[in-house]
Amino acid sequence: MEKFEADNINKQNSRPKVSFVLPVYNTSRFLRKCLNSIINQTLTDIEIICVNDGSTDNSLEILKEYAAKDSRIKIIEQKNAGVMRARQNGIENAKGQYIMFADTDDYAAKTAAEEAYKKIVEENADVVQFRVRLYYGLFSTKSKGKPVTEIVNKENFINKYASHLLGPDYQGITLCMYDKIYKSELIKAAVQQQGDEVYIMTQDRWLNILVFFNPLFNKYVYLNKELYYFRQSNSTTGRYMRYVLETADSMVPRMTQIALEHNCPQQVLFDMHIESVYSFIAFCQMVSAENSKEQTIKLYEDFFKHKHLILAKEFYKNTDLGIWDDLKRFINDTPEQWYEFVEYKTASIPKLVKMKRSIGLIARNVINGKYKQG
Numbered sequence: 001m002e003k004f005e006a007d008n009i010n011k012q013n014s015r016p017k018v019s020f021v022l023p024v025y026n027t028s029r030f031l032r033k034c035l036n037s038i039i040n041q042t043l044t045d046i047e048i049i050c051v052n053d054g055s056t057d058n059s060l061e062i063l064k065e066y067a068a069k070d071s072r073i074k075i076i077e078q079k080n081a082g083v084m085r086a087r088q089n090g091i092e093n094a095k096g097q098y099i100m101f102a103d104t105d106d107y108a109a110k111t112a113a114e115e116a117y118k119k120i121v122e123e124n125a126d127v128v129q130f131r132v133r134l135y136y137g138l139f140s141t142k143s144k145g146k147p148v149t150e151i152v153n154k155e156n157f158i159n160k161y162a163s164h165l166l167g168p169d170y171q172g173i174t175l176c177m178y179d180k181i182y183k184s185e186l187i188k189a190a191v192q193q194q195g196d197e198v199y200i201m202t203q204d205r206w207l208n209i210l211v212f213f214n215p216l217f218n219k220y221v222y223l224n225k226e227l228y229y230f231r232q233s234n235s236t237t238g239r240y241m242r243y244v245l246e247t248a249d250s251m252v253p254r255m256t257q258i259a260l261e262h263n264c265p266q267q268v269l270f271d272m273h274i275e276s277v278y279s280f281i282a283f284c285q286m287v288s289a290e291n292s293k294e295q296t297i298k299l300y301e302d303f304f305k306h307k308h309l310i311l312a313k314e315f316y317k318n319t320d321l322g323i324w325d326d327l328k329r330f331i332n333d334t335p336e337q338w339y340e341f342v343e344y345k346t347a348s349i350p351k352l353v354k355m356k357r358s359i360g361l362i363a364r365n366v367i368n369g370k371y372k373q374g
Contacts, residue, residue, distance in 0.1 A: 017097055018046045019096030020102060031063075039073070048072050050074070051087070060075075091188060123151075127211065127212075129179055130223040131179070154218060157220070162212075175202065189216050190214050213262060252273075270315070273312035283303060288343065297336055313330075
């Protein structure tokens with residue numbers, strides 16, 4: 001263990017400046033590096049809430065080892081209930097003025113809390129987002145996407161940036177929680193609103209939606225500094241895709257409801273359904289490579305019955321799609337016709353990439369308002 005000493009801070013003030021919430025589940029391989037990055041923050045007036053989500057490895061022993069030497073670490077134990085339940089538990093027990101997050105296979109920059117806290121206080125903001133570096137073992141790269149550099153308030157969020165959370169995650173306000181610092185009262189209110197509505201996939205996204213559409217939200221600011229290091233892994237499996245589809249069937253109607261309740265522009269709905277199409281293409285790419293023609297067509301038939309896909313088709317039937325032939329085929333093709341289309345598109349990698357970029361271009365045009373409504 002790295003040598004460290006917990007300062008005797010915050011004895012007069014019972015509320016630390018920042019609470020770090022760390023959900024922990026079977027990450028003993030990386031846990032020490034994560035904890036070392038948090039306990040050695042240049043801002044020492046913090047608390048570190050570690051929620052052990054029923055780990056079966058030695059993660060809990062490591063947590064206890066660190067907690068015995070640093071009084072700022074608080075351990076909460078719960079039966080395995082998933083990362084979002086662990087985050088909820090941590091948020092509800094956090095005492096800090098502001099709340100940050102870390103996944104325990106990642107780590108934070110040494111100055112993360114200090115710089116994020118300074119920015120959110122100076123700007124009197126509710127949410128500050130900072131940059132992330134993605135890394136694959138020894139190899140690392142900058143996170144992609146065009147940041148939102150202007151101040152976001154209630155009005156321009158609804159009219160200009162709601163698509164960043166309700167539609168494809170291409171740029172701007174991200175779906176993640178580990179790249180932000182939140183005002184405590186705001187995120188606690190979002191958790192209270194969330195209640196038992198926790199989805200299998202895109203859990204960060206749903207809580208962020210509840211944060212930005214919350215009546216307490218007033219101001220978002222971007223901090224152009226790299227303060228978090230995210231461990232990238234390959235998790236696109238058949239099981240993962242099934243979870244995505246099941247989640248979308250529940251989330252898309254809820255997101256539609258939120259968009260309508262807040263009078264979001266029509267392009268937000270257009271963009272939201274584009275993500276259904278994007279997921280559909282990813283699903284088709286996967287199943288066509290792993291199954292026979294007959295099996296693939298049967299899977300397509302099942303997929304076409306998903307609620308969120310039906311909603312997307314109905315929406316686009318009333319929309320002038322212009323030159324977007326791929327989207328027209330998505331609406332009109334039978335599973336057999338779609339199979340032939342996907343086979344043609346995936347005959348070579350360049351064609352597949354072109355297809356995905358086509359869908360991505362639709363989304364970008366939507367964000368910029370370049371589509372016609374019929």
